[in-house]
Amino acid sequence: MSIATNNIALNLEKIRKDFPVLNREVNGYPLVYLDNAATSQTPKQVMDAIVDYYSNYNANIHRGVHSLSQEATDKYEAARKTIQQHFNAEKLHEIIFTAGTTHGINLVANGFASILKKGDEILVSAMEHHSNIVPWQILCEKTGAVLKVIPMNQEGELVYEEFEALLSEKTKMVFVNHVSNALGTINPIKKIIDKAHEYNAAVLIDGAQAAPHIKADVQALDADFYVVSAHKMCGPTGVGILYGKEEWLNKMPPYQGGGEMIATVSFDKTTYADLPHKFEAGTPNICGGIAFGAALDYMNAIGFEPIARYEEELLNYATLKLQEIEGMQFYGTSREKTAVISFNIEGLHPYDIGTLVDKMGIAVRTGHHCAQPIMDFYKIPGTVRASFSFYNTKEEIDRFIEALKKAKMMLS
Ligand SMILES: *Cc1c(COP(=O)(O)O)cnc(C)c1O
Numbered sequence: 001m002s003i004a005t006n007n008i009a010l011n012l013e014k015i016r017k018d019f020p021v022l023n024r025e026v027n028g029y030p031l032v033y034l035d036n037a038a039t040s041q042t043p044k045q046v047m048d049a050i051v052d053y054y055s056n057y058n059a060n061i062h063r064g065v066h067s068l069s070q071e072a073t074d075k076y077e078a079a080r081k082t083i084q085q086h087f088n089a090e091k092l093h094e095i096i097f098t099a100g101t102t103h104g105i106n107l108v109a110n111g112f113a114s115i116l117k118k119g120d121e122i123l124v125s126a127m128e129h130h131s132n133i134v135p136w137q138i139l140c141e142k143t144g145a146v147l148k149v150i151p152m153n154q155e156g157e158l159v160y161e162e163f164e165a166l167l168s169e170k171t172k173m174v175f176v177n178h179v180s181n182a183l184g185t186i187n188p189i190k191k192i193i194d195k196a197h198e199y200n201a202a203v204l205i206d207g208a209q210a211a212p213h214i215k216a217d218v219q220a221l222d223a224d225f226y227v228v229s230a231h232k233m234c235g236p237t238g239v240g241i242l243y244g245k246e247e248w249l250n251k252m253p254p255y256q257g258g259g260e261m262i263a264t265v266s267f268d269k270t271t272y273a274d275l276p277h278k279f280e281a282g283t284p285n286i287c288g289g290i291a292f293g294a295a296l297d298y299m300n301a302i303g304f305e306p307i308a309r310y311e312e313e314l315l316n317y318a319t320l321k322l323q324e325i326e327g328m329q330f331y332g333t334s335r336e337k338t339a340v341i342s343f344n345i346e347g348l349h350p351y352d353i354g355t356l357v358d359k360m361g362i363a364v365r366t367g368h369h370c371a372q373p374i375m376d377f378y379k380i381p382g383t384v385r386a387s388f389s390f391y392n393t394k395e396e397i398d399r400f401i402e403a404l405k406k407a408k409m410m411l412s
Contacts, residue, residue, distance in 0.1 A: 009303070009306035009309065009310070010302065010306055010307070010310050010390060012391070012393060015302065015390065015391050016391055016393075018043040018044055018045065018298075018391075019041045019042070019043055019044075019391055020044060021033070021041050021042075022041065022391065025361065026358070026361040026362075026363070027358065027359050027360065027361055028361070029360050029361025029362075029399075030361060031361055031363065032361055032362040032363065032392075032396045032399050032400055033363050033389075033392070034362065034363060034364050034386040034387060034388060034392065034396070034400060035363045035364060035365050035385075035387060036212070036232075036387045036388060036389040036392075037181050037209060037232070037340055037365070037369075037385065037387035038365055038387070039231045039232060039237065040212060040231065040232055040233060040234050040389055041234070041389070041391065042234060042235075042236070042295075043234055043295075043298050045294060045297075045298045046234055046235060046236070046291050046294045046295050046298060048294075049290055049291045049293075049294035050236065050287055050290075050291050053072075053075070053286070053287040053290055053291075054287065057071040057072050057075070058072070058287075059071070059072045060072070060283055060286075061073040061076050061283075061284070061286055062260065062277075072286055075290050076284075076286050076289050076290055078290075078293065079289045079290045079292060079293030079294075080092060080095050080097070080276075080289070080293075082293040082296050082297060083095050083241055083292065083293060083296060086215065086296045086300065087215075087216055087217070087218050087226065087241075087243055088217040088218060088219050088220070089218055089219070089243050090219055090246075091246055092276075093246070093249075093274070093275035093276045094243055094244055094245065094246055094249065094275070094276070095241050095242075095243060095276060096241060096242040096243075096244065096249070096275075096276045096279045096280060097239065097240075097241055097276070097280055097284050097285070097289050098227070098239070098240045098241060098242050099238050099239065099240065099285065100208075100229035100230070100231070100237070100238060100239065100240035101129075101131060101206060101207075101208040101227045101228060101229045101240055102131040102229075103240065103242075104225075104227035104228075104240060104241070104242035105131055105132055105135050105175075105204065105206065105227055106135045106255075107242055107255040107279060108135075108204055108225055108227075108242065108244070108252070109135035109136060109138065109139045110139075110252075110253075110255050111248075111251075111252025111253060111255065112139060112143075112172075112173065112202075112252070113139055113142045113143055114252075114253055115172075115251060115252070116139065116143040116145045116172055116173075117143065117144070117145070118143065118144030118145070119144065119145070119146070119170065120143070120145040120146070120170060120171075120172045121145065121146045121147075121148055121166075121168070121170040121171050121172065122136055122139070122140070122145055122146070122147055122148070122171070122172055122173040122174070122175070123147075123148050123149070123150055123163070123166055123167070123171060123173070123174045123175070123196075123201075124136055124147060124148075124149060124150070124174075124175045124176075125149070125150045125152070125158055125175065125176045125177065125187070126149050126150060126151050126152040126158070126373060126374070126377065127152050127156065127158070127177065127180045127182065127183060127185060127187075127371065127373075127374055128175065128176075128177055128206065128371065128373070129177065129181055129182075129206065129208070129209075129369075129370050129371055130370045130371065130372070131206075131370070132175050132177060132204075132206045133373070136173075136175060145172070148166050150162060150163045150166060150176070152374075152377065155332070155333045155334050155335075156180065156183040156185045156331065156332035156333065156334050156374075157185060157334045157335075158176070158185075158187055158188075158192075160188070160191070160192075163192065163195070164195060167195065167196065167198075167199050167201070168199065169199065171196070171199050171201045172201055172202065173201055173202045173203070173204065174192065174193075174196040174201050174202070174203045174204070175203075175204045175206065176189060176192055176203070176205060176206070177205070177206040177207075177208070177209060177210070178205050178206065178207045178209070178210030178211075178214070178216065178226075179207075179209040179210040179213065179214070179337075179338050179340075180209065180332065180340075180371070180374075181208065181209040181340070181369055181370070181371065182331075182332070182340075182342055182368075182369040182370075182371040182374050182375075182383070182385065183331060183332025183334065183337070183340065183342055183374065184315075184332050184334070184337040184338045184339065184340030184341070184342070184387075185332055185334040185336070185337055186210070186214070186334070186336040186337055186338060188336075189203075189205055189221060189223070190220075190221055190222075193205075193221055193222050193223055193224075194222070197222065202224040202225070202248060203223060203224050203225070204223075204224065204225035204226075204227070205221070205223045205225065205226045205227070206227055207226050207227060207228045208227065208228055208229050208232055208240075209232065209338070209340075210338070211228040211229075211232060211233050212232050212233040212234075212299075212389070213304075213307065213308055213311060213338045213339070214304065214308065214338075215304040218243050223243070224244065224245050224248055225242065225243065225244050225245075225248070226242075226243040227240065227241070227242050227243070228240050228241060230288065230291070230292035230295060233295055233296070233299060234295040234298055234299055235288070235291055235292040235294075235295035235296075236287075236288050236291045236292070238285055238288055239285045239288030239289055239291070239292050240292075241292075242279070246275065249275050249276075249278075249279070250275070254272055254278050254279060254281065255279055255281070256281040256282070257270075257281060258281035258282045259281065259282055259283070260273070260277055260280050260281055260282060260283070260284070261273050261277055261278050261279065261280060261281040302390065307390045310390055311338065311339040311388055311389070311390055312339065314339050314388045314392055314394070314397065315337070315338070315339040315340075315341070315388065317394055317397055318339075318341055318386065318388070318397045318400075318401075319341060321397060321398070321401045322341065322343065322401065322404075324401070325345060325401070325404060325405065325408065326346075327345045327346030327347060327348075327408075328343060328345060328346075329343060329344045329345070329346065330342070330343050331343065331344075331374075331378055331380075331383055339387065339388035339389075340385060340386075340387045340388075341385070341386045341387075342369075342383040342384070342385045343383060343384055343385075343386075344380060344383055344384065345384075345404070345408055347412060348407075348408065348411050348412070349381075350366040350367065350381075350382045350383055350384045351366050351367070351382070352407075352411055353366065353384050353404065353407050353408075353411070354366035354384060356403075356406075356407035356410060356411070357400070357403040357404060357407055360399075360402075360403040360406065360407075361399075361403075362399065362400055362403050364384055364385060364386050364400075365384075365385040365387070366382060366383070366384050366385070367382040367383075368381070368382045369382070369383070369385055386400065
């Protein structure tokens with residue numbers, strides 16, 4: 001592994017000024033935020049969009065004839081357009097606003113309850129977030145469909161041959177994350193999608209952890225569904241999108257009933273609105289949707305390629321430095337991975353490490369990372385997870401390593 005020190009195309013000094021929280025202290029130390037896989041920090045450009053909305057044009061959308069309502073509608077729909085362009089969806093109405101990844105997956109699982117039949121099979125990978133497991137288990141209970149698991153190996157990579165072997169005419173759906181939040185593995189989703197399509201199975205990609213690092217092109221991937229959360233990519237919590245191919249979205253019944261999603265309502269019969277509104281019942285997170293658009297604008301202005309290159313540099317640097325610590329055990333050593341490092345130090349509990357480094361101002365995640373099956377696979381209760389973003393620096397990694405060494409001394 002080499003450390004490329006050239007090619008730093010990011011203006012870090014400028015970028016870090018965009019994130020006010022990076023200036024604060026925690027327990028008397030400057031904050032080092034390495035929990036980006038749980039949620040990312042928010043740049044002031046996104047905060048400005050939020051303040052602008054509430055200061056100048058807060059109104060309900062799609063209904064009012066008054067100017068404020070129209071302005072809010074225009075901005076909300078402009079954000080949908082930004083999102084469509086970002087993910088290269090063919091049609092604007094293939095972008096459904098949701099409350100986030102979990103909501104998007106539940107929406108699809110609910111839709112397929114009326115499509116699947118007893119004995120149908122659905123495949124889920126062994127390295128999914130709980131939100132890409134539990135909705136499918138509920139779907140199986142409702143329909144009598146059978147959930148099968150695509151296994152992974154010690155490196156934290158899916159075993160492609162086993163996936164192929166699981167496919168049959170019975171396979172109706174496949175669910176895989178683009179990137180594992182617990183291990184950082186980048187899965188070969190294009191290959192998986194193409195293979196699944198040979199069996200006419202629909203593929204849902206959980207893009208929550210990929211979206212902050214990789215610009216996905218849903219048409220090039222030929223994904224049937226792609227779900228993300230804004231809060232992992234510089235946007236606010238409680239908002240995200242479901243991309244779905246029009247053909248599938250038309251086959252699925254509405255998820256929730258209420259306002260916004262209807263065409264006409266009477267006590268005899270209600271007809272539903274066209275896409276995307278059919279799946280957008282109730283007053284949405286208007287400000288959140290607009291802020292999500294602002295977050296994408298912000299990240300695209302920096303550029304996903306320079307971001308990916310820089311984050312890889314951080315990953316390589318941190319991996320090398322962590323290897324200096326005796327008893328270091330890494331989980332997830334896939335050749336293709338994003339800047340996530342899951343590890344344990346021999347003899348120490350991840351929770352104790354997390355607690356001690358927090359005393360030195362460093363935020364990392366400890367535990368099962370909402371992916372208990374992965375922890376069971378490695379026969380561990382959890383890991384320490386450091387996850388990096390484009391606003392992190394090598395100096396921060398040095399502080400993290402120092403803190404780990406201190407914590408280790410105190411604990412052993
Ligand atoms: C964060 C995450 C989720 C859940 O996202 P929510 O915003 O909590 O709905 C699902 N899958 C992956 C891979 C994630 O990283």
